Amino acid sequence: MTTQQIIDLENQYLAPTYGRPGIVLDRGSGNYIYDLDGKRYLDFIGGIAVNSLGHAVPEIIGAVSQQAAKLMHVSNLYHTAPHAILAQLLVENAFESKVFFCNSGSESIEAALKFSRRWAFAEGGEAKHEIVSFENSFHGRTYGAISATAQPKYHEGFAPMLPGMVYLPFNDLAALDQTISKEKTAAVLLEPLQGEGGVNTAQLEFLSKIRELCDERNVALIFDEIQCGLCRTGKFFAYQHSGIEPDVMTLAKPLGGGLPIGAVMMKPHVADQLKPGLHGSTFGANPVVCHVATAVVRKMLSEGIADRAASSGAVLMDGLRSLQGRHSDIKDVRGLGLLVGIEFEGEVAGLVAACQEEGLLVGSAGTNVLRCAPALTIDQQHIDEALNIISRVLDSRDA
Ligand SMILES: Cc1ncc(COP(=O)(O)O)c(C=O)c1O
Incomplete structure (x- = not known):
């Protein structure tokens, strides 16, 4: 089935309790998700703070199949x-x-x-x-x-x-x-x-x-x-x-x-x-x-995942605060560990969509706060990638 066929089927048969973007997610690996057309996204929302260890984690796959068979x-x-x-x-x-x-x-x-x-x-x-x-x-x-x-x-x-x-x-x-x-x-x-x-x-x-x-x-x-x-x-x-x-x-x-x-x-x-x-x-x-x-x-x-969340969260927030220095509509950067909010002057729905277009999945918290809740296993490379995309999106919006 194509992306459009799946979306049409959902619209016809699913209760309209969600507003979803026009992509169909197909598979995940580590900190990335791929849509049906093969486009790759860096996952910085983690199924709303669920996929804390990332996607397709061998220990999780093993535990599912072991117990399901038993x-x-x-x-x-x-x-x-x-x-x-x-x-x-x-x-x-x-x-x-x-x-x-x-x-x-x-x-x-x-x-x-x-x-x-x-x-x-x-x-x-x-x-x-x-x-x-x-x-x-x-x-x-x-x-x-x-x-x-x-x-x-x-x-x-x-x-x-x-x-x-x-x-x-x-x-x-x-x-x-x-x-x-x-x-x-x-x-x-x-x-x-x-x-x-x-x-x-x-x-x-x-x-x-x-x-x-x-x-x-x-x-x-x-x-x-x-x-x-x-x-x-x-x-x-x-x-x-x-x-x-x-x-x-x-x-x-x-x-x-x-x-x-x-x-x-x-x-x-x-x-x-x-x-x-x-x-x-x-x-x-x-x-x-x-x-x-x-x-x-x-x-x-x-694996000391809590400590990793603390240190990655600090690096991510530092990076976001330097973006704040360049973009006056960022009112605040706040959070703890890897639950991070970026508060804007106005609504963030457009930013969430623009980040997705650029290959980054983020969420919102309320109407004015962009929310990042990635897997706690992200490293510097993922943080740099996310910051580059957010920066690019904000620059093109300001241009
Ligand atoms: C703090 C908090 N409590 C409760 C819930 C509800 O959890 P669920 O969606 O699994 O019912 C959520 C979900 O976002 C949450 O963030």
């Missing part, structure tokens, strides 16, 4: 080894906790909200049900997740939202004290580094104050590390930059190396409130995806 699915009615091994690996590299597996980021948010409310119910009854979240957050597309996402554009036409959601400004200490309450608040939910909402880092004082109030008022602190966790920011988990631990943490995106998986890690006091039948998933912790995720995490740990 046992692919039995449901959670039975014990299997892969999810036990993966849970142990995650816990040993985080904090004392237990893990619930599901199939996506949004599902892990749903589970985190349910588990936190269940714990809060045991502590303070039904009144203690409020979930506090923050402006410009993004927590996913299911009802609980959009309700917790404090951006009106995701709510439009879908009202009413889940009751008990309270939205506060991000990085605003003053608002916290009046809102987080022992009697009413079940949980505070935030991304230590907001991705979708514009690549905004939670300040240390903000995180410390939230932790302090959650401890004082017996409230669960949930970190959404779906995008910023698992080496992306230059530490294995983003919370390790501050040393401030959550009670509950959600993971997804890069965990399955491209296969769908979500995970909720919760401290024992939250896990102790759960019992068989309270929550579940048919596919969650599927043996294939858990075996693959174990291979992903082991590779991340053994």
